[in-house]
Amino acid sequence: MPNQKQKFGQWGEEMAAQYLISKDYEIVGRNIRNEFGELDLIVKKDDQLVFVEVKARRSENFGFPEEAVTESKRKHILEAAQSFMSDNLQLVVDWRIDVISIQALQGKSPEIIHFENAFG
Numbered sequence: 001m002p003n004q005k006q007k008f009g010q011w012g013e014e015m016a017a018q019y020l021i022s023k024d025y026e027i028v029g030r031n032i033r034n035e036f037g038e039l040d041l042i043v044k045k046d047d048q049l050v051f052v053e054v055k056a057r058r059s060e061n062f063g064f065p066e067e068a069v070t071e072s073k074r075k076h077i078l079e080a081a082q083s084f085m086s087d088n089l090q091l092v093v094d095w096r097i098d099v100i101s102i103q104a105l106q107g108k109s110p111e112i113i114h115f116e117n118a119f120g
Contacts, residue, residue: 012056013040016100019112025050034087036079049095051081053118056102065101066115074119096120 002010017027020043028049029042041052053073055065062068069077081097099118104110 008056008058009054012102012104013054015056015102015110015112016052016054017041019100019114020052023114032080032084034080034083036083037076039077039080039084042084044093047093049085049093051077051084051095051097053077053097053099054102055099056104058104058106060103060105065103066099066113066118069099069118078119 013030017030020041021027023045025043025045027041028044029039032039032042039051040054043050043052053069055068057063057065057068077097081095085095096117097119099115101113101115102110103113
């Protein structure tokens with residue numbers, strides 16, 4: 001049974017997925033795991049595959065959500081994306097890594113910020 005933190009993470013990923021769908025992205029996969037880590041969302045738009053890291057926060061106590069994508073986390077996401085691409089050689093397409101930040105402060109509507117090509 002998921003704990004509160006896991007439920008909030010799942011909520012954030014669903015919010016990000018719905019946001020991306022509204023921007024004409026197609027969901028290809030969710031929570032894809034390999035030996036390097038987990039890829040939150042994999043989406044496609046205009047013949048480009050996009051690996052999306054989702055970060056959500058309920059307060060400002062620990063900074064902005066996107067600040068949680070540390071150098072170590074970036075390395076794991078990049079390695080996981082590269083591994084996914086090498087395991088799926090039939091997907092000879094351009095790809096990038098995006099970050100979606102969701103700030104869900106109490107009493108306010110969630111704020112979603114989409115950082116395209118965040119590691120570029």
